[in-house]
Amino acid sequence: MNAPNKYPTESLKLWGKAKQLREQYYQNYARAKDNGGLRWSGSAWALDALPAGLGDDVYSLTGEPYAAAVAHDKKFAKECMDAAESVGFARDLCSYMRIYWGGMHLDKYLYGGKFPKPDFIFQTQICCSHSKWYQHVAKEEKVPQFYVDVGVGPY
Numbered sequence: 377m378n379a380p381n382k383y384p385t386e387s388l389k390l391w392g393k394a395k396q397l398r399e400q401y402y403q404n405y406a407r408a409k410d411n412g413g414l415r416w417s418g419s420a421w422a423l424d425a426l427p428a429g430l431g432d433d434v435y436s437l438t439g440e441p442y443a444a445a446v447a448h449d450k451k452f453a454k455e456c457m458d459a460a461e462s463v464g465f466a467r468d469l470c471s472y473m474r475i476y477w478g479g480m481h482l483d484k485y486l487y488g489g490k491f492p493k494p495d496f497i498f499q500t501q502i503c504c505s506h507s508k509w510y511q512h513v514a515k516e517e518k519v520p521q522f523y524v525d526v527g528v529g530p531y
Contacts, residue, residue, distance in 0.1 A: 377393070377510055380452060389425070389430075389513045391457065395407055399487060400446070402407055402409050402437075402442070402445070402486070402487045403487055404433040404490060404495045405436070405437050406433050406485060406487060406488075406492045408433065408434075408435040409477065409490075409492075410510045411433065412433060413431075413433030413434060414427075414430060414431070414433065414434045414437055414495045414496075415434075415435050415436070415437065415462060415492060415493070415494045415495050416434065416436050416437075416438065416493035416494050416495060416496050416497065416498050417436065417438070417497055417498075417510065417513060418436065418438060418439070418499040418500070418510060419438060419440060419442045419499055419500065419502070419503075419506050419509075419510075420438040420439070420441055421526075422438065422498055422499055422500050423438075423498075423500055423524060424438070424498075424521045426498065427498050437492065437494065439473070439476045439509065439510075440529075442475075442476065443471070443472035443473075443475040443476050443488070444472070445486060446475045446477065446479065446486050447471070447503055449486065453471075454486075455478065455482065455484075456474065456475045456476075456478025456479045456482065456484075457471060457474045457475060457478055458478065458514055459477075459478035459479075459481045459482045460473075460475075460477040460478040460481065461474070463477075463481055465477065469505065470505050470509075471477055473505055473509045476509070476513070476525055477509075479491050479515075480513060480516060480517070481516075493504055493517050494517065494518070495519060496519050496520045496521055496522065497510045497513060497514045497519060497520070497522065498519035498522050499510075499521070499522070499523050499524070500520075500523070500524045500525075501521075501524065501526060502526050503527045509511040516527075
């Protein structure tokens with residue numbers, strides 16, 4: 377059964393611009409070191425206002441949105457997840473986490489070149505796997521790690 381179309385719809389007019397801005401965001405992260413900036417990694421729910429206090433040249437790679445972007449490239453996403461499995465991680469773990477880990481272990485970045493190493497990890501603990509996700513990244517990349525336990529959400 378088809379529902380009646382009560383409201384007119386149209387394609388998002390700024391979709392091309394949105395994609396351009398997203399790619400620029402990831403390129404800025406990758407090139408931060410070339411421009412004297414800092415890179416940090418953590419989840420999208422991290423309290424990014426704290427690292428932002430370090431300056432205007434501080435860039436983040438938040439794992440969930442990055443992994444979602446990778447997931448659009450099915451071949452690369454599978455390559456990343458297979459790489460995570462090949463270093464011993466179970467395939468029933470979070471796919472976002474496995475995509476991030478896999479790209480890191482392959483040393484491949486969705487937007488070209490080597491996987492950009494963060495200068496530090498800054499993570500809020502909101503999910504059972506988030507701390508372990510970034511603990512592994514910090515260990516492999518040999519970077520400092522900082523965690524904030526968040527017992528209750530923003531509301």
